Amino acid sequence: MGAVAKALGWQTWKVIASARHRDGEHGRAVGSLADATTIGSITSMPTVTIRLFAGAREAAGVGSTQTEASSVAEALDWAMATFGDGFTAVLAASRVWLNGEPALEGAQLSAGDEIAVLPPVSGG
Template sequence: MMPTVTLLYFASLRERAGIASETLSTQAPDLARVYDDVQARHGFTWPREHLRVAVNGEFARWGDAPSAGSEIAFIPPVSGG
């Protein structure tokens, strides 16, 4: 059975996807693959190396595996002003 996760998008990713969050069932082995999948679906232009990823409010590593029920946030760089 595939774990179901909630994805959160911020800043330009949210603008591009047209949504702030979505629920996804994934077979991805790690957070990097989760991003690759949604990047292809939504046409995100940010390369993964420029983003931060967080799980349940804590910064995570791209190699971490997604777990059922977790909330995964993809955070692009934000320019201050």
């Protein structure tokens, strides 16, 4: 279990567990590492964008950032380490999406993927 799951619990994080992978309908293998580039014994991870909205943006101090990660959990582990406890607290109440669909903890990332952190919206 990754640090994200330990710190937040996937139920608290409100991830919608779905058997359908974000690209499953296009024939990509779920959990495939096919997008990682291997040169000899060195594997490079894809560069992905993390977009932060509302309270997540305020806690991090940026609206978006990029990182190299092989999974959603790894990207969010990096974000929590980079942006600290305030961001981690906001993430605990947020929904996380990958390329416009609910993210799965173990979802593998491809170069150019976009993770969105969407805190709850309140109105008055």
